Amino acid sequence: xxxxxxVSTAGGTGRTTLSAALAVLLARRGRQVVALxxxxxNMLGAHLGIDGFAxxxxxxxxxxxxxAWHTHTWRNAEGVLxxxxxxxxxxxxxxxxxxxxxxxxxxxxxxxxxxLPRDGVVLIDTARYPSQQADQAVRCxxxxxxxxxxxxxxxxxxxAQLDALRRDGANLRIIVNRLNPARDMQRDxxxxxxxxxxxxxxxxxxxxxxxxxxxxxxxxxxxxxxxxHSQASHDLHGLANWLDAWVAGTPATxxxxxxxxx
Ligand SMILES: Nc1ncnc2c1ncn2[C@@H]1O[C@H](COP(=O)(O)OP(=O)(O)OP(=O)(O)O)[C@@H](O)[C@H]1O
Ligand SMILES: [Mg+2]
Numbered sequence: 001x002x003x004x005x006x007v008s009t010a011g012g013t014g015r016t017t018l019s020a021a022l023a024v025l026l027a028r029r030g031r032q033v034v035a036l037x038x039x040x041x042n043m044l045g046a047h048l049g050i051d052g053f054a055x056x057x058x059x060x061x062x063x064x065x066x067x068a069w070h071t072h073t074w075r076n077a078e079g080v081l082x083x084x085x086x087x088x089x090x091x092x093x094x095x096x097x098x099x100x101x102x103x104x105x106x107x108x109x110x111x112x113x114x115x116l117p118r119d120g121v122v123l124i125d126t127a128r129y130p131s132q133q134a135d136q137a138v139r140c141x142x143x144x145x146x147x148x149x150x151x152x153x154x155x156x157x158x159x160a161q162l163d164a165l166r167r168d169g170a171n172l173r174i175i176v177n178r179l180n181p182a183r184d185m186q187r188d189x190x191x192x193x194x195x196x197x198x199x200x201x202x203x204x205x206x207x208x209x210x211x212x213x214x215x216x217x218x219x220x221x222x223x224x225x226x227x228x229h230s231q232a233s234h235d236l237h238g239l240a241n242w243l244d245a246w247v248a249g250t251p252a253t254x255x256x257x258x259x260x261x262x
């Protein structure tokens with residue numbers, strides 16, 4: 001089983017969108033996929049096509065209110081097994097955070113209870129980093145996908161947190177999302193980000209901006225079904241192919257070929 005954490009140091013970068021899309025695309029490639037919502041926003045279920053917000057999930061297990069965390073699972077139409085965070089009030093959210101702070105291995109212990117084949121995948125959507133949820137996810141992940149738009153503020157926060165992420169995360173990969181090649185400023189920001197990251201961390205994976213993406217979400221469909229030949233669909237398939245090859249243990253470079261260039 002491979003664990004992939006989807007994190008970002010800014011809000012609204014596309015973590016939940018990418019977590020849901022990649023979960024479905026990996027399931028369509030025959031992987032057994034668990035999508036775990038580790039963000040109190042509790043939004044991943046909506047992206048996976050499950051109506052409404054799941055009332056109970058990881059949070060209620062953290063609060064000792066509703067049994068084991070894995071009793072609150074759903075399966076979506078694509079066969080993805082989904083674990084919600086669950087609905088929380090502000091006070092409950094603080095209690096969940098306190099428990100996670102007191103038990104830094106809570107998520108690792110929870111994932112150890114999963115029975116998945118060697119090539120099964122757990123995709124974790126996280127609260128914005130730094131947070132208790134993102135910190136735990138980064139520490140248990142085999143691969144950390146760090147999502148950032150090519151915007152100055154988002155990239156600045158990423159660079160500021162890079163040392164902390166590198167300390168915690170074994171295998172970090174930057175995903176540039178909402179790329180718009182028509183904007184010169186984005187090219188400059190990406191060049192600055194690449195320089196700050198250094199040679200060890202290539203900016204190989206990119207997903208282009210596509211205004212049809214939020215529209216597909218609103219309709220309850222997938223962009224890669226609605227507009228399979230769009231650049232963003234091509235990018236998402238490229239990213240899923242790369243992940244699929246990484247999960248299978250084949251050299252990552254062999255599966256690239258989509259979404260590499262502006
Ligand atoms: N490549 C893209 N092109 C266009 N819109 C996108 C793209 N990726 C994500 N979005 C849109 O950006 C918005 C934020 O995405 P999302 O909710 O996935 O981000 P997030 O990082 O999970 O946010 P939060 O910090 O609130 O959890 C959504 O409206 C989503 O549809
Ligand atoms: Mg989100």
